[in-house]
Structures are given as C-alpha cells and as structure tokens.
Amino acid sequence: MTQSNDRSATTGSGFGGAVRRVLRTVVLMLVLLLVASIGLVIGKGSPDRVPSAEEVALSGASTAANGLASTATALERTVPVTNGSDYAELAEMFGIHALALRPAGARESPSPSVSPVVSSTPSPSTATTTPAPSPADLLAELTASYTESFEAAATVEPGPSRVLASAATAQWLQSRELAGRLDAAVPGIPVPEVHHDDLTEPACPLETTTLEEPEPGLDGARTAVLAEQRASYAYEVIAARADDPAPFLRRMAQHESAAALGAAVLAQHCVAEPLPAAAYALDDSFQSAPDDALRELESGLTVTYADLVGVSAPGPVREWALRQLVETAQHLAESVEGTSPKDAPGILPGIDPVEYPRLPEPAS
Template sequence: MGASETVIGRGWNDGNRLDRGPVRWMVRLAAGFVLVLVVLGLGMGAPGEPRSVSSAAEQAQQDAEGRFRALAAQVRGAAVDDPSTADLLGALATDLDVQADAVALPWPAADGAAPAAATGVPGGSPPAGAAPADAQSVLVRLRDSAEQSLRDAVTAEPGPARVLAAAGANQWRHAVLLGEALDVDPGLPSVEAAVITGFDRISAPRSAPAGEDCTGTEQASDAERLALESARLAEEEARYGYEVAAALMGDPAPALARARLHGDLANAAARRLGALCVPVAAAPPAYAIDAAFRADPAAALRELEQDGAELYAGLVSTVGPGGRGWIVASFNAATQRSLAAGTPLDALPGLRVDVP
C-alpha cells in the first residue's frame, strides 16, 4: 500500500481516512448539551409536583419517564417470580431507572422540600400499569417501549432526542437478550432493513425531490449533508475493513456478508444525498491495513462497529427532526451491531454519564 493510503485502526487520520473534524466539533457541542441535560435529569428528575408541559416534545419526554418507571417496577416484580431471568431483569430495571432520571423534566419540589424518591411516575402516584407481570409480558412492553422511544427521538428537541434514542437502543438490546433467554421471538423488526428502507415503523421517510428533478440547489441543511456524507464514508470504510478481514479469517462468509451490509448502508446514504440534490463524491478506492488489524481482525472489526455507533450517536443531536429519522434508525442499527460484537451494554449507549 502506498504512503497516501489510509490506515484502518484507532486514531487513523492520514491519507484517505474520512476527515471527521467538522463532525466531531458538532458532536462534541451536542454531547456537551446532552450531558448537561442528563446531569439536570439525574439531579432534578425525581418526581414531585409535575410542571405543565409546553410542547408535544415535552409531553413525549414526560410520558417516557412515566413509562420507564412503570416498566422498571414491572420488571422487578417479574424478577422475583422468575429466578431464571432474575439477573437479566435486574440489570434491565437498573438501566430503566437511569433512563427515567435522564429523560425527566425538572420537577419542582414544594416550598423547597426535598423531592420524593424516584420510584414512580411524576406526581408521586403509583406507577401506571404496574400490576404484576411475568417475563413474557415484560418482553412485549419492553419491545413497545424501545420502539416508542426511538420514534420520540425523531421529533424531540436535540438533547432529549439523544437520550431517548440511547434509551431505545438499550431497551432494544435488552429485548433481544430477554427473548433469547425465554426462547421466544421478541417481535422486533430488522434493524438493517429498517435503515435501508427508512424505518417506517419509527418515522415516515422524508419527502424529497427525485435526483433527476434536481435543479442544482441542495435541499439539505449543512448539518444533514455533513451527517449523511460522514455516515456514507464511515460505512464504506467498514465495508472495506470487512472485505480485508474475510481474507484473514478461517471462515470468510460472515465477514463478507457484513461487508455487503455496510455497502448497502453506504448506498442508502448516497441515495438520500442524491434525493436531496447533494452531489455524491466517490469513496476512497482503498485503505491501508495496519499490523494490529492483521494480528486480531475480530477485535479490529469490533472497534469499527463501536466507532460507527459513536459517530451516529453524536449525529442524532446535530440533525433536525426533518432528517433525523434515518439517523436514529442508523444509530440503533450500529449500536445493536456493536453490542452483538461484545461492546458492554450501558444504560445510555453512546452517552457516557457517571451515575452515583
């Protein structure tokens, strides 16, 4: 490989490597805003007298908090009744507590009194629908909550959108794990097909002029264009990485299948750029592969998937509701691939928060 080619590995920044500088600046700015939101949620989200909401987005936030707290109560009840899934359900309940605190609107405490413990829905009443539930009914409610959280992330304000998307991705993974433990299908759609088709179950595809109808004027905002271009090049890079890994592994079929998937995802991003009248530049023809990649291709591929998930995580907060549906679906798909490859499951994937 020539000196001008890109090296695939951590800290890659030379040659044909995707320049994510502008994206990283946007992502860091958005991440700082989201972190402030989460800190406020963790410190002020304990339920007391609820304040009135001023928008549909705030109502969705309030509904999500109540849903997470009610589901956590149901999960804990199911864990007592089903010891075989107690560990899985216990971890899920803990994650739901974190998510409820993170998404909560500030609830004012009366006359300076300390807010009530965060154990129910806003207002201090018992969690709605907290009747005893078995593990299978929890699975159904968990699946529905995951999809609802992702739908809400599409139309929420930037900070809450990131929290809702992360909560939805976490609940999605928990639903997969619980379904495996119960040996039942959780009933979730294919995350990969959803990205390619626009994920109609999360949000309707955005209407845009067909490529042949473009008049030379781009229909995308700068943030949306940058997000789609960054996503396309990241998927092209992942495609190449899997193609190389296929030649280094004993069984090349899984890596080749994943390479085709990433190629399809890159093409999906390119089609969206074209539909928005944005010229699509050619992808780099090749990337250099460093020694660490060749020594442990499985670990390198896991890092590739984690990098992709983190990229999409930041983009959720940088794109407005009009173009966010595809980004949310892509974030969820990338997160599920990263988690399936061995990345530890956090309560809010892609959003690092130290919880007391």
C-alpha cells in the same frame, strides 16, 4: 340666639362632610390599589406554561423507564436468575434511562423520593393486593416503551431525539433477549427501513451537488457515509485474511449498502457524497486482534448515528440514521456472547458512558 346656633350647626356639618368625603376618597383609592395588586399577582401566576412536544415525549419516556425499573426490581426479588438473566442489572439500566430522559427542567429538581432501582420492599398489605409482575409483563412494558420512544425520536426537534433513540434501542435489544428466553416472538427492528424508492428525484442544478459546507444534519450524513465506506474496506481486508471470509463479506456488503443509501439521501438534498478512497488507514489492531478492532469500529458507528439523529431534522436523514443506529447496535449485541445490559453496545448505545447520569445511592 337661635340664629347663631343654626349657623354654628351648619358650619360644623359642612366641615364634617368635607372630612368624610376625603376619607371616602382615600379608602376608595386604597381599595383600588389593593385590587390592582391582587390582579397583577394572579396574572403573573397564570396561565401555566404549556410544555413543548419534546418535553412531553421525554417525560413520557422517563416515566415508562421508571416503570420498567420498578418491574425489573420486583422480578429480581421473585424470579430466580436463569439463562444469564439479571433483573438487578436491568433495573439499573432502566433507572439510568429514566434519569437520562427527564426533561432539562426536571433534571435540576431533586430526585424522586423513591428511586426505581432502590425502592423499598413492599409492605405486606401492598404485596397481598398487587400481583407480582411476570417476565411477560416486563416484555409488554418494554415493547410499549421503546415503540413510543422510537416514534418520538423520529418526529421531535433535534436534540432530545438522540437520547430517545438511544434508550429505545437498548430497550428493544433487551426485549429480544427476554423474548428468546420466554419462547415468545422475537421483535424485529421497529424502525422503518428507508428504501431508494422512497427518495424523490433531486430537483436541483448539478453544481449544487458539490456543496462543501451543508447544514449540520447533512454534514453529519456525509461523515456517516464516509464512515460506512471505511467500515466496508476494513471488513474486506479482514475477509481476505480470514479462514472463513463469508461472515466478513456479508457485513462488508451491508456497510456498502448503507453507504449507497446514505449517498442517495444526500443527493435528495442536493449534497454530493464523499468519494470513496481506494484504501483507508487501519491501525495494527485490525491485524493483531481483528474481532476486537471490528467491534470498536462498529461501536464508533453507533456514536456517529446517534449524533446524526440528534442534529438532523425529521425526515429521510434522521430516518436513515435511526435505522442504521438500531442495525449497528444489533450487530454489536450479537457479536458479544452472553450479552448483558453492560456489554456492547452499552446501556445507552451511541452515547459515551461518561454522559450517563448517576443513580442515587441506596438508602442505608
């Protein structure tokens, strides 16, 4: 009897052990699968994507423009309008800059909960702890903003450089107007001038200087040189008919100089300049309304140079285009009396207004 019971216990114990071993194996497999799946999820979520230099530059410029819009909005509430200043218009311009400068991914996201232009009135507690900004504060912000944007526009990859340069140009022009009202030092052109001595002697066979289809940036440079030659001719024609030809002749000489420098930049890249024509076709407006026609011509040049900044690689071509964009926009601004942010050369010089982003409507 005892022998039978021992055999039965041994048999039951063996069966139970087998079951336990199977269960342990199944549980272990489930745990391994769970750990592996968690590892995959964690692996997919990290590391975060590192933003590009272009995205960093655009984001910084957009944030700076947002701050400018907030400061201008605060000034519009506290500073009376004098000498034609309109801080509400400035706030709108900077708000458009902030939206235009947002990196591509950010543009697809919802607008910020507080718009820089339609931000709500500060609460009493905020008003008592935060001093109201002054026009001098806005001037300092402007200087920091356009300086950083111009530096980025000269170095980032083609594409974002266009809007960076355009917004910086508009902000610099507004800083000049604001500095004049504050009796502060009016800032000069913040973009280095390209000199003939800065360009190296081209080391290329003579026949390679007659390329008809150079790379996009150089093709745009040839277009710009041709536009400068045509502009010089237009000013020469107007000067011949003007009672006082001196200002037209001065501008003619400036366009001639720009064309010559552009030709030197092309030569450095072994690309021939377009040969100037003996005469260029000018429409009737140059005779009936010469001032308007010349402003339209200059406005077209800002588009040419902004586009060239956007397609050229960092280097002499872009540096020349940046300088010419700023100089041409300055001439346009000075040719229109009582310039406001919405007058020539526009909120974003060199960019068609149809491309401007729309600001969100004020909350009711």
